[in-house]
Amino acid sequence: MxxxxxxxxxxxxxxxxxxxxxxxxxxxxxxxxxxxxxxxxxxxxxxxxxxxxxxxxxxxxxxxxxxxxxxxxxxxxxxxxxxxxxxxxxxxxxxxxxxxxxxxxxxxxxxxxxxxxxxxxxxxxxxxxxxxxxxxxxxxxxxxxxxxxxxxxxxxxxxxxxxxxxxxxxxxxxxxxxxxxxxxxxxxxxxxxxxxxxxxxxxxxxxxxxxxxxxxYFQPKFEPEKAGLQDTIKKIEDVMLDSVKTHKISDVEVGSFLSSGVDSSFVAATFKGDKTFTVGFDYEKYNEIGYAEKLSEKVGIDNYSKIISTDEYWDSLGKIQYHMDEPLADPSAVALYFVSKLASKHVKVALSGEGADEFFGGYNIYREPMDLQITRLIPKPLRKGIAAIMKALPFRFKGKNYLIRASMDLEDRFIGNAKMFSEKERERILKNPTGKYNHKEITKPYYDFTKGQDDVTRMQFIDLNLWMVGDILLKADKMSMANSLEVRVPFLDKEVFEVARHVQPDYRVNREATKYAFRMAAKDYLPEEVASKKKLGFPVPTRVWLKDEKYYNIVKTAFQSEAAQKYFNTDKIVKYLDDHKNGKADNSRKVWTIYMFLVWYNQFFGNEEKEAC
Structure with a gap:
């Protein structure tokens, strides 16, 4: 607004x-x-x-x-x-x-x-x-x-x-x-x-x-209640239809973002507007435009789309980090910037699907407690011993990370949807590490608040209070407002949460699906393959780009810059980049995290502040 x-x-x-x-x-x-x-x-x-x-x-x-x-x-x-x-x-x-x-x-x-x-x-x-x-x-x-x-x-x-x-x-x-x-x-x-x-x-x-x-003045709290599946589905359907309708209150036209996920698809299929907006990349595996066009045609609304070229993506990074105010290493922020830019040419307000995963249990990582369940039959000291052996092995193989994570308590292994550098790793790469804070010091208040609840509920609560606020909603607000567009989020509604917080754990995540009850509610409005589609997120080909000579050299230059030398041991961070390029490890997310800080730093602390807007 x-x-x-x-x-x-x-x-x-x-x-x-x-x-x-x-x-x-x-x-x-x-x-x-x-x-x-x-x-x-x-x-x-x-x-x-x-x-x-x-x-x-x-x-x-x-x-x-x-x-x-x-x-x-x-x-x-x-x-x-x-x-x-x-x-x-x-x-x-x-x-x-x-x-x-x-x-x-x-x-x-x-x-x-x-x-x-x-x-x-x-x-x-x-x-x-x-x-x-x-x-x-x-x-x-x-x-x-x-x-x-x-x-x-x-x-x-x-x-x-x-x-x-x-x-x-x-x-x-x-x-x-x-x-x-x-x-x-x-x-x-x-x-x-x-x-x-x-x-x-x-x-x-x-x-x-x-x-x-x-x-x-407000404390969100999950309090699951036993209920029939059909009653739960009906409550979710009713409250979501009401929320979408309520979020359309406006004196100007309202559109909707549309990806291939069930969240934005449900909003787009039920908002009774005329326009949806989609972006994709110039790589086949990273392009959802075809899907969006088909769904829009099915529900009788227009879809506007844009292919983001690789050069466009990289050229926009400085502007993105400037508008963000603080560095954010989520590669999908750029996609949100471009879809907001596209929508702003046609409407002043767009609906979006943020919050569904945190409310209804949508992230794939929420299945981990089920996947690790069988390992709980092994005594904990033995699990820790196996994990120590796995960590000592210098090579990678399928199942190695699983065995390591199986030895860890939830509070040790889950800090939210992203975990880049461990405390030991960041101590190695930072020139002047402060030791503040161990990640458990940050997550502890939220784990303490949910003590005694099931693991999935505790993970959702961590994401609701940390990941969603610091990543998901930061980029939603800053990328839309950078383009003078208001984004509204019907899932993140007080009335929706009042329903979501009572959904029992197995209606959120089970062997069949994440966001299970919500997917069932969406089936009356979406094709089966969409309602059941696995959570993907917005795919961005950063791991591919960082092996390309052109973009590898752009990042390497930044990693050896004066700003990098001020904060990092540059030989250590260049090694992360080189190992990725040479296929020794997938360091794309770690490399991107460092690189986004340096891009942000250049915008606000470079020779002179950049006016990116």
Whole structure:
């Protein structure tokens, strides 16, 4: 919907400073701009008009001008909330959902958040109480960053807006780098920019008298309940159809992304829109366009597609990492950038399938507890002994990794959908390792919260809180907004989660399929082969490219650069690259993780900051 930025406290030339900050995020809202500035707080807003086209400009105020808000997102149940507030005497001046938030805050204060159904990040300044109140939605669909610099609290939708603030100190957080190398995304609360933090999903922040107080208002929790399969399928079907319908509320046309997976296919088949959008690569095994065209034809909607050439992909990497704000080593982010760019030529809003895997148990790795079940008959000391022998063997063979993982407890082997470098590996490649943190220190609070539950539920909870927020939703927001497109995610809905959290484990993952009950619900809307299709993700041929002389040399140059020498033992990282090229090991994901950091670093800390947007 938009982007916002702001800072507290008085400063010389504050009106021009906020305009400079807003210009850094103009891609988030090219339709209009607005500011509020006084000696206590200054706010800037860039608008992408979706709801309340004529009267939804921000910052927006209450009746007496004592409360001001900047809001990014959509409140899907704003109409019934508005009716309730009108009955209580509140007077509305617009048709926008933003104004509902102002009056709901007047009515309920910080207790307002659980009334909402939607995706949101907002900042409200209460002038009478001299208080800034900010919140992020239940699952982290919309971003919110903050930090205190020279007694000014900065806040906004993107970190890059902070760069235009005169007292902002731009410095790499090396602890973030160290943990990124393990997780492939920025996993800590403190970002890659030292002193800048992410507000966690389901949390709100109050800034008053120079102090920040952060509290949780929503805690997702899986509580499986025994139920009949058909009843479960019916509940999933009903809540998903309602959510897709609700996510179409808009004053502009809504389209849908479409890959070959069951998630986006279900959304595309049920959203009753006119346009779907698909991208593929110029490699046969990495192209889903043919499938998307067939499904679109079957359900009677138009499909728009684009082939991403290899050179296009590589040429876009700098821009991708700039828009991401923090390095992300997920190769599919580029595909999301290009499908967003394609969709933005036709619509302002697109639906997408993020969240289905975390809610309903879709990732293939969730089958591992079943696959390892037989090994639990072997005493643990013996399993560990076998694993030690396997690790000592210098060659690879089928089953080696299986035997190693069989010796490990869930907390040791699963940190989420990606695990790149172990602590020992990153200690070897980093020039100045800090030792912070062991991955178990990061996952421990989530494993502790789910103690006593089945392994699949615990894995889903890890992904819901870490992987989904740090990777899936980061790229969904940043890649779509880079193209002035709003992406909505019907699976990541409060009402959908209320159904999903009660689904029993064997209806999520079993011998037949992952996401089992959801696939059954989708069968009435999709061809059998689609509803039953194995989870693929968005395939990207990075392992092929990194063996090609042209792209190998591009990465090798980066691995020997001044930036690489600052942070890495370059001989060690070049060896990862060479071993991959020579077929000694598939190091493509590890190589990509390092390379994406260096691309990101060049954008923000190169000789001069790149203006990629």
């Amino acid at each position: 938009c982007g916002f930025c702001g800072f507290t406290g008085d400063i010389a030339d504050r009106e021009n400073i906020i305009i400079g900050m807003m210009n850094k995020i103009i891609h988030r809202g090219p339709d209009s701009a607005g500011t509020h500035s006084d000696e206590d707080v200054t706010m800037g807003f860039r608008r992408l008009s979706i709801i309340g086209l004529e009267d939804g400009s921000q910052p927006m105020y209450n009746e007496d001008g004592s409360i001001v808000i900047c809001f990014n997102g959509e409140i899907y149940n704003y109409q019934p909330i508005k009716e309730m507030l009108i009955e209580k005497g509140h007077v509305f001046k617009s048709h926008a959902d933003t104004e509902v938030l102002i009056h709901l805050y007047e009515e309920k204060g910080e207790e307002m958040l659980n009334d909402l159904r939607g995706m949101f990040a907002f900042a409200i300044y209460d002038m009478k109480n001299k208080k800034l109140f900010a919140a992020r939605d239940f699952f982290g669909i919309k971003p919110f960053y903050y930090g205190v610099f020279n007694n000014h609290m900065l806040f906004g939708s993107e970190i890059k807006s902070f760069l235009a603030f005169p007292d902002f100190k731009k410095e790499v957080n090396t602890v973030a780098l160290e943990n990124y190398l393990t997780f492939q995304y920025s996993v800590l609360d403190e970002t890659f920019f030292k002193g800048v933090y992410k507000l966690k999903p389901g949390h709100y922040l109050v800034y008053k008298d120079g102090k920040i107080d952060i509290k949780r």
